[in-house]
Amino acid sequence: MxxxxxxxxxxxxxxxxSVPQLAEAINDMLTSLNYATQPLSAVRGWVGNGADMLVQRALTATLGHIPDATLQQRARGLFDEAYASHAHGTxxxxxxxxxxxxxxxxxxxxxxxxxxxxxxxxxxxxxxxxxxxxxxxxxxxxxxxxxxxxxxxxxxxxxxxxxxxxxxxxxxxxxxxxxxxxxxxxxxxxxxxxxxxxxxxxxxxxxxxxxxxxxxxxxxxx
Structure with a gap:
């Protein structure tokens, strides 16, 4: 002791x-950008370094390359909007x-x-x-x-x-x-x-x- x-x-x-809420927000973000959504299991592996890295990892997995700064900034704004509606879920x-x-x-x-x-x-x-x-x-x-x-x-x-x-x-x-x-x-x-x-x-x-x-x-x- x-x-x-x-x-x-x-x-x-x-x-x-919190992965269920984060995954919902990530997929809302991807949908808003007309990209394919990602499974919850993938999002679980991206959590831990803050929202910027979570968004970057989701975009990288979807696009096959690291997003440019303009897309990263737009996606982060969309993620924040989406997560605000999901964060207090069950x-x-x-x-x-x-x-x-x-x-x-x-x-x-x-x-x-x-x-x-x-x-x-x-x-x-x-x-x-x-x-x-x-x-x-x-x-x-x-x-x-x-x-x-x-x-x-x-x-x-x-x-x-x-x-x-x-x-x-x-x-x-x-x-x-x-x-x-x-x-x-x-x-x-x-x-x-x-x-x-x-x-x-x-x-x-x-x-x-x-x-x-x-x-x-x-x-x-x-």
Missing amino acids: ADFDLVQFDLDGTLID LVFYPGVLGTLERLRASGKRLALVTNKPYRFVPGILAAAGLEDYFELVLGGDSLTEKKPSPAPLLHVCRKLNVSPARSLMVGDSENDVLAAKAAGMAVAGLTYGYNYGRAIADSQPDWVLDDFAGLVSILKL
């Missing part, structure tokens, strides 16, 4: 499975998430959320999930000039909440989360069930590898 005051969480692939929590978050909060652990998702979508998702009061600080992928795998968002949270990185634990599902945490000098727990581009999260060598979100209880002193 370890002693941490603050736990920072990723969102997509860690707390919720949310699927991974097993153990709600109960574990409540247990952490009840124990006095401070909680923050650091996602690469554009911030404009995050408050509505948290409200729809009933989690708007759980996190002291919430950052989106565009809240700062850098996003994960940069350590900047994690260190920003530590500064704002006056917690040493050594007393903070990052919890995520992708290599980006692990790299950001290691560069920030904080411990990291990697979940095996999320979005990591088809690679095992263990390959990124987090401090803990968890198959179940509730496994955080065995890491934290509750």
Whole structure:
């Protein structure tokens, strides 16, 4: 076990499975551009580096080459419009998430959320999930000039909440989360069930590898 005051969480692939909503938005975007749609399984492999990369990967798969800047910008606008109508749809929590978050909060652990998702979508998702009061600080992928795998968002949270990185634990599902945490000098727990581009999260060598979100209880002193 370890002693941490603050736990920072990723969102997509860690707390919720947002791929169904993202796939709907991607396919609405592609349809608007008169392109063929993509299967949900493909979209699942593209999530994790923010909306710009998600859109670029969808266009690249559809076109067979990386889109030019004009098409990328147009497609990103279409994606944002579409996702705004899908993001708050039926949310699927991974097993153990709600109960574990409540247990952490009840124990006095401070909680923050650091996602690469554009911030404009995050408050509505948290409200729809009933989690708007759980996190002291919430950052989106565009809240700062850098996003994960940069350590900047994690260190920003530590500064704002006056917690040493050594007393903070990052919890995520992708290599980006692990790299950001290691560069920030904080411990990291990697979940095996999320979005990591088809690679095992263990390959990124987090401090803990968890198959179940509730496994955080065995890491934290509750």
